[in-house]
Amino acid sequence: MRAILLETTDPAVNLATEEWLLKNAATDVFMLWRNAPAVIVGRNQNTRAQIDEAFVRERGIPVVRRLSGGGAVFHDLGNVNFTFISLGGGAMDFRGFTAPILAAVAALGVQCAFEGRNDLTIEGQKFSGNAQHVWRDRVLHHGTLLFDADVSHLTGALRVDPEKYRDKAVKSVEKRVTNIAAHLPAPMAVTDFMGHVMGHVCPGAAPGDLALAPDEAAGAAGLAESRYRTYDWNFGASPAYGFTRTRRTPGGLIEAHLDVKGGVILAARLLGDYFGRRDVAELEAALAGCRHDRDALAERLGGVELGEYLLGVGVEDLVECLF
Known part of the structure; x- marks a missing residue:
C-alpha cells in the first residue's frame, strides 16, 4: 500500500486529490492530510441548510462538497484527515478500514472504540467520523481525527436555523465530540501525531517518498478548479x-x-x-x-x-x- 502525506492545506485541492487518486491510482493508497479552516459537506446534503452562513462568511471559511455521503464537518489544522483507497472491491466495510486507525490511537495509551455506523469514540465522545464512496470496483474511505481542533468553530460553522429549510436532504447529526490530545498521557504536537499514525499504518513508508508525483499534483489541481472550487458543485449540486x-x-x-x-x-x-x-x-x-x-x-x-x-x-x- 502506497503512503502519501499531503503538504497543502487547501481543501479544494485535497478533496480533488482524493478523487484523482481514486480514479487513477495504480495501487492501494493510505493518505494523511489537513485542511485550513473549512466546512466540508456530504455529497447528498443541502449545503445552505448545513452551515451558519453568517459565521462562515464573516470568517472567510470556504465551503466544499466531498464525494462521499454522510454529514457536514468542520476542518481546521487541529484536525487530521485520513484516506484509504482500495482497488480490490466495492464492499463498504467501515470497521475494517478504521481498525488500523483505532490501533494507532490505542498505541498512544488512549482507550477508543468503534460505535454506531461510522464513528470512533473515546469514553463515548466522538473523535472521528467516517464516510465512503464507491467508484466502479474501487472504494474511497476517509475520516476525520479530531486531535486539537477548535470545537467552538466546529459548532459555530454548522449551526443553522432548522425552520429556514424544508427538504429531504441528509441532515448532520450533532454528537458530543472530543480531541485526542485531551486524553494523551503526555503532550504531543499534531505533526508528531500524524507521523505516528503514518508509521503505524504504513510502517515501511520512507519520509522522502510520501509526496505526489508531478502529474498527480497537476491532475488534482485541475480537478480542484473544474469541480471543487465551483458554485455548481459546492452549492448547485444540493437537492431541491x-x-x-x-x-x-x-x-x-x-x-x-x-x-x-x-x-x-x-x-x-x-x-x-x-x-x-x-x-x-x-x-x-x-x-x-x-x-x-x-x-x-x-x-x-x-x-x-x-x-x-x-x-x-x-x-x-x-x-x-x-x-
Missing part, C-alpha cells in the same frame, strides 16, 4: 429545497419563501406588512432564475427599483431576508 425566513426590515416585516433547485431560485414569494406602489409579483419574477447566492442576488437586485415594490427596503435588507 424550500427556504423560508421572516425578518423585520426598515420597511416592515418580510416573509420570504423560495423554491430552489440546482442552487437556482425557481420561484419566490414575498409576504409581509410592507408597502409598495408596484405589484410585488414583478419583483418575485425577477428573482426567478437567480442563484441562491448573496453576490448573485445583490447583482440581480442592483438593477431593480426596489423601493417601488418594498418601500424603505434596501438591497442589503432584502438579501438578508433571503438567507
